[in-house]
Amino acid sequence: MSEIGAYQQSETGPGFGPGEAGFGDYVQLLKPRVMSLVVFTALVGLLVAPVHLHPVEAFAAILFIALGAGASGALNMWWDADIDAVMRRTQGRPVPSGRVQPGEALAIGLSLSGISVVMLALATNIMAGALLAFTIFFYAVVYTMWLKRWTPQNIVIGGAAGAFPPMIGWVAATGHIxxxxxxxxxxxxxxxxxxxxxxxxxxxxxxxxxxxxxxxxxxxxxxxxxxxxxxxxxxxxxxxxxxxxxxxxxxxxxxxxxxxxxxxxxxxxxxxxxxxxxxxxxxxxxxxxxxxxxxxxxxxxxxxxxxxxxxxxxxxxx
CATH class of the missing domain: 1.20.120 (Four Helix Bundle (Hemerythrin (Met), subunit A))
Incomplete structure (x- = not known):
């Protein structure tokens, strides 16, 4: 998922620094501000679709899309720790600050990726799960590991990752694009x-x-x-x-x-x-x-x- 709105609030300041990770650090690892916009656009895609899910199914769909967004954020922070450490607005993030170990971030990202994709497919349909899997792969691998460090068009092409959530919501409800x-x-x-x-x-x-x-x-x-x-x-x-x-x-x-x-x-x-x-x-x-x-x-x-x-x-x- 794209880092939509990441500059809204600085991620450095008092209280950030090396030490034992707390619950808030693991929440921050999932990029909750980015996740909030992902959840909102996915929810809109789901609710404006011509097919309406049962409220329990709709809640499950949004929950697992949110987990997928969090997984993408954790994988992004794991890979980009070296970049984040030198940028003023990101050096207080959990991994570059030393509060969360890189291996932990990777494990959390991979675990949440698997859980979110499988559970979304079970809760709604296989196409929605597959689209979520592709979105996580696109953000974590295509954008984070390749485009971001290689081309000035990183934002143009990589922006597709942040654009998928409303489509995933729509597909979760309808089964098609x-x-x-x-x-x-x-x-x-x-x-x-x-x-x-x-x-x-x-x-x-x-x-x-x-x-x-x-x-x-x-x-x-x-x-x-x-x-x-x-x-x-x-x-x-x-x-x-x-x-x-x-x-x-x-x-x-x-x-x-x-x-x-x-x-x-x-x-x-x-x-x-x-x-x-x-x-x-x-x-x-x-x-x-x-x-x-x-x-x-x-x-x-x-x-x-x-x-x-x-x-x-x-x-x-x-």
């Missing part, structure tokens, strides 16, 4: 690059120290600004298209128009800035864009959920 699931996937997939590149603009030094080939480090901030605008333009039609499908309606269309208008304005403001201007105000515009990007994604999926509720009462949809 529909156009609506593809568009929810595409919404997160296209949103991820401008979201993370905005973050990279104001924490470039962290990625430089860790020698992670983020676009800001390999091509510079100006190129990154160009890419943010380009991907934001490409993103804009996706939620508008989703609003025209069975999961959409007047509410989702209105939300898509407003949010994408603001997002495009924000991307344009970032694009026209130079480094002298950005450094002078402490990257204020970039930080606001990053913060808004979190609200952007949450509100889109909240709109899908609200539309489903209105449709249930005969007031939503087309």
């Amino acid at each position: 529909g156009i609506e699931a593809v568009l929810m996937f595409a919404l997160i997939f296209m949103w991820t690059p401008p979201h993370f590149w905005a973050l990279a603009l104001f924490i470039k030094s962290d990625y430089d120290k860790a020698q992670v080939p983020m676009l800001t480090s390999t091509h510079g901030r100006k190129v990154t600004r160009n890419h943010i605008l380009a991907y934001t333009v490409l993103l804009a039609p996706v939620p508008l298209w989703a609003a025209m499908t069975s999961i959409g309606g007047p509410l989702t269309l209105a939300v898509a128009v407003v949010l994408n208008g603001w997002f495009l304005i924000g991307a344009f403001r970032i694009w026209r800035r130079d480094e002298i201007m950005a450094e002078a105000d402490g990257y204020r515009v970039e930080k606001r864009f990053f913060a808004f990007s979190l609200a952007y994604l949450f509100l889109h999926f909240l709109a899908f959920l609200a539309e489903a509720g209105l449709r249930h009462w005969g007031m939503g949809g087309w």
